[in-house]
């Protein structure tokens with residue numbers, strides 16, 4: 664899936680000083696610079712093993728995330744957290760709260776992808792692509808190659824912002840909303856396992872790398888060491 668080399672796109676990229684100057688501008692590109700080579704691709708449509716590992720990790724992540732946000736709630740609303748989390752709630756109220764949790768989870772999914780999309784737009788000033796598949800939703804910018812640090816922001820922003828939002832809501836919301844908001848925080852964190860996985864992987868790559876996100880296909884491109892054409 665290498666983009667075709669285009670010598671007109673960035674004619675000043677053939678020497679390291681110009682490359683460094685270019686990278687300091689930190690702009691996303693629609694055409695891959697000629698000195699960049701495909702490094703690796705993560706294709707969730709083909710890599711079933713990776714998809715299974717991610718899903719199992721997400722399910723396992725529910726437990727520490729649940730404990731963490733439960734503890735946050737205890738810190739923020741001491742004395743109210745246990746009761747508010749529905750530990751004393753009867754079945755009818757429990758079903759009602761579960762319905763609210765479901766509705767909130769759908770809103771969370773939209774918000775999560777919306778935040779990815781917002782940061783794609785902030786960096787590229789171009790409309791991102793949204794899609795809803797059977798097992799997952801995504802926001803993507805298939806036409807763009809994003810510098811590593813920008814992609815890190817795109818990738819981690821829903822986890823950070825929604826977690827902060829839920830923590831803030833814990834301060835104000837009535838007790839009956841504790842469980843739904845806690846649920847949103849936990850499910851968002853668990854659903855961010857894929858984002859975290861990509862972010863950690865990306866963090867270990869050179870800062871000069873470019874990331875291309877097509878939703879279920881994520882590719883990484885690295886510059887030649889000497890910045891020259893081949």
Ligand SMILES: [Zn+2]
Pocket residue numbers: 775779818821854855858
């Ligand atoms: Zn995400």
